[in-house]
Amino acid sequence: MPEYRMAVQRLYPILIRIALAVGAIRVADAAEVPPRPGDNCSYTATPRSLDAPDSHIRREVYEQALAFVKAVPRRQKDRAVVDPAKLVRRNLIDQEIFQRLEAGGIPAAPLSTDEEFCRRIHLDLTGRIPSANEVRAFVADRTPKKRDVLIDRLLHSQEFVDKWTVWMGDLLQNTMKASNRDEGVPGRNGVHRYIRESIEKDRSWREVAFYMLTGTGNSFDEDSAGVNFVVRGYAPMGPIQDTYDSVTVRAASIFLGMGSYDCLLCHDGRGHLEAVSAWGTRTTRLEAERMAAHFSRISFAAYPGNDNANFYTRSHVVLNKAAGGYGMNTKIGNRPDRMPVQVDGKAEKELTPVYRDGTPASGEWRASFAYKVTEDPMFARNFVNRLWKAMFSVALAEPVDNLDPDRLDPAVEPPGGWDYQASHPDLLEDLAQLARKNDFSLREMLRLMAESTAYQLSSEYDAPWDAAKTRLFARHLARRLDAEEVLDAVTKATGILPAYQVAGWTDKVSWAMQLPEPSEPLRDNPAREFLDAFDRGNRDLQPRGTAGSALMWLHLMNSPVILNRVNAKASPYLAELVRNPGDEAVVEDLFLTFLSRRPSEYEKMVALKALANSGTKAYPRAAAVEDLAWALINKTDFLFSY
Numbered sequence: 001m002p003e004y005r006m007a008v009q010r011l012y013p014i015l016i017r018i019a020l021a022v023g024a025i026r027v028a029d030a031a032e033v034p035p036r037p038g039d040n041c042s043y044t045a046t047p048r049s050l051d052a053p054d055s056h057i058r059r060e061v062y063e064q065a066l067a068f069v070k071a072v073p074r075r076q077k078d079r080a081v082v083d084p085a086k087l088v089r090r091n092l093i094d095q096e097i098f099q100r101l102e103a104g105g106i107p108a109a110p111l112s113t114d115e116e117f118c119r120r121i122h123l124d125l126t127g128r129i130p131s132a133n134e135v136r137a138f139v140a141d142r143t144p145k146k147r148d149v150l151i152d153r154l155l156h157s158q159e160f161v162d163k164w165t166v167w168m169g170d171l172l173q174n175t176m177k178a179s180n181r182d183e184g185v186p187g188r189n190g191v192h193r194y195i196r197e198s199i200e201k202d203r204s205w206r207e208v209a210f211y212m213l214t215g216t217g218n219s220f221d222e223d224s225a226g227v228n229f230v231v232r233g234y235a236p237m238g239p240i241q242d243t244y245d246s247v248t249v250r251a252a253s254i255f256l257g258m259g260s261y262d263c264l265l266c267h268d269g270r271g272h273l274e275a276v277s278a279w280g281t282r283t284t285r286l287e288a289e290r291m292a293a294h295f296s297r298i299s300f301a302a303y304p305g306n307d308n309a310n311f312y313t314r315s316h317v318v319l320n321k322a323a324g325g326y327g328m329n330t331k332i333g334n335r336p337d338r339m340p341v342q343v344d345g346k347a348e349k350e351l352t353p354v355y356r357d358g359t360p361a362s363g364e365w366r367a368s369f370a371y372k373v374t375e376d377p378m379f380a381r382n383f384v385n386r387l388w389k390a391m392f393s394v395a396l397a398e399p400v401d402n403l404d405p406d407r408l409d410p411a412v413e414p415p416g417g418w419d420y421q422a423s424h425p426d427l428l429e430d431l432a433q434l435a436r437k438n439d440f441s442l443r444e445m446l447r448l449m450a451e452s453t454a455y456q457l458s459s460e461y462d463a464p465w466d467a468a469k470t471r472l473f474a475r476h477l478a479r480r481l482d483a484e485e486v487l488d489a490v491t492k493a494t495g496i497l498p499a500y501q502v503a504g505w506t507d508k509v510s511w512a513m514q515l516p517e518p519s520e521p522l523r524d525n526p527a528r529e530f531l532d533a534f535d536r537g538n539r540d541l542q543p544r545g546t547a548g549s550a551l552m553w554l555h556l557m558n559s560p561v562i563l564n565r566v567n568a569k570a571s572p573y574l575a576e577l578v579r580n581p582g583d584e585a586v587v588e589d590l591f592l593t594f595l596s597r598r599p600s601e602y603e604k605m606v607a608l609k610a611l612a613n614s615g616t617k618a619y620p621r622a623a624a625v626e627d628l629a630w631a632l633i634n635k636t637d638f639l640f641s642y
Contacts (some may be wrong), residue, residue, distance in 0.1 A: 081107035119596035126159035132592035175640035190225030205440035238333025257382035257403035293326035294369035380432035483534035
């Protein structure tokens with residue numbers, strides 16, 4: 001479209017001013033972590049990828065909040081900070097957060113505006129931006145409980161199911177192909193169906209854990225899809241004990257937030273985890289191996305044969321054996337040698353399972369493990385901590401994958417030389433107890449968080465800002481949208497629905513948030529390259545990221561995914577605006593559609609000037625509307641939930 005490209009070039013000075021510092025969002029790297037005891041250990045040698053300290057994670061969020069504020073103009077005038085004592089305390093979250101702010105003499109951000117809240121809650125609960133009409137209706141609504149009503153409606157929407165199916169799929173690492181073992185298309189799709197059904201029915205997280213930890217059957221069968229949790233834990237090129245260890249690491253990390261087991265299954269924690277975990281420093285390899293022994297009666301076998309016409313080819317069968325234990329008899333594999341250990345003067349050559357609280361397994365070993373995991377205080381803490389991070393951008397206890405049991409219980413002082421890991425230990429514990437009382441309902445925990453005044457604070461903060469306030473949640477912390485959210489925002493705003501083909505599915509889907517994993521859609525779809533540019537990870541060795549990049553911005557400016565949608569001939573929404581003679585109405589609608597807010601006076605002036613200069617043969621009105629839509633997609637706040 002040469003005419004369009006020429007128009008963009010002519011408007012570049014204006015568009016750059018509208019876009020306001022394209023590429024400005026870059027999370028500054030924190031200073032390198034100094035050497036620590038145990039740096040010869042593979043687990044601690046790469047702290048950013050494995051056990052990033054909480055200060056590093058919070059620093060990243062702090063830097064991102066600063067960059068967002070600098071790149072985005074003030075959205076409201078006279079938005080002064082407030083005394084937290086004057087803010088309404090709606091639940092236990094507000095009580096804890098505002099009490100800490102009061103005690104420190106730290107002002108809080110004011111309550112978010114209706115426009116700000118409407119965009120935020122739609123994105124955080126459903127992964128979709130609201131339409132212009134939804135924003136207008138919400139702002140015009142004068143009923144006192146309209147925010148609670150909106151929260152409830154979104155919690156029971158299909159878009160909510162889409163968003164949190166992706167969240168749980170990320171957590172459970174559901175993917176058809178990984179570095180250690182393939183689940184295959186049927187296995188991946190079976191787990192996806194189970195997760196989606198769990199979100200729809202508000203199935204207890206406890207039940208999900210049991211299903212994943214105790215499943216038996218074929219990995220391709222829909223009614224036994226949970227066995228793929230064990231399949232993903234398979235450790236290649238080593239003895240079966242490596243697989244027991246790998247499944248244990250996955251279970252402890254995902255369900256307890258205790259990633260230190262990956263270190264402890266190689267050696268004692270002392271001398272390796274001093275800068276990471278007080279609990280880890282007093283835990284031995286033998287104790288970790290006794291945890292892994294819970295999985296030592298798994299019968300794990302690849303389906304025989306290699307006939308591609310057979311549905312079950314490349315599937316796996318997971319069953320329980322009646323006997324066996326964790327053999328201390330290996331000198332090969334992914335872990336150091338396992339040798340008989342002396343216990344009460346006797347050499348133990350085969351370990352039986354003992355949970356981390358010191359109690360031996362009873363009955364079927366995996367079922368015993370699942371029961372103890374879900375009753376473990378860390379199970380509830382991990383659950384609410386991860387949800388808090390999803391809603392507040394930074395968790396109460398960081399890093400979420402390396403929680404330290406010795407520094408989380410508010411009733412027990414941390415060991416000497418250590419502080420509590422959680423920024424608000426009492427709040428984390430209270431939320432954990434409430435989650436248990438509500439049988440680990442995802443919806444009810446998210447409702448509690450969304451309804452709190454603390455969550456509904458503005459992201460604008462008209463006072464000095466520093467990293468300490470990030471830890472205290474004095475304002476709402478902006479987060480960059482996930483890849484799927486960015487693409488779906490463009491889709492919803494322009495009204496051009498794609499059709500994504502997914503491996504193993506008959507029906508195509510129209511929303512990126514409905515894709516079962518980051519390897520979709522198929523490679524011949526340009527949407528895949530666009531999504532990958534936003535660092536969506538692969539649910540294996542590459543986690544999701546939220547930092548900006550030159551590639552990300554180049555895709556926003558030049559990808560056919562964008563250019564084909566900001567086209568008035570293709571977009572019914574933009575075509576309607578072209579026919580609207582009211583320039584001010586067009587500008588307001590564009591801003592409400594793409595940014596969920598009305599323009600500032602400066603933005604309005606620049607946009608109206610662009611429309612006023614259109615209407616000629618060289619630069620038709622359609623081109624001006626297209627250019628403005630393109631510019632709004634390239635504005636920094638389009639990429640954020642704030």
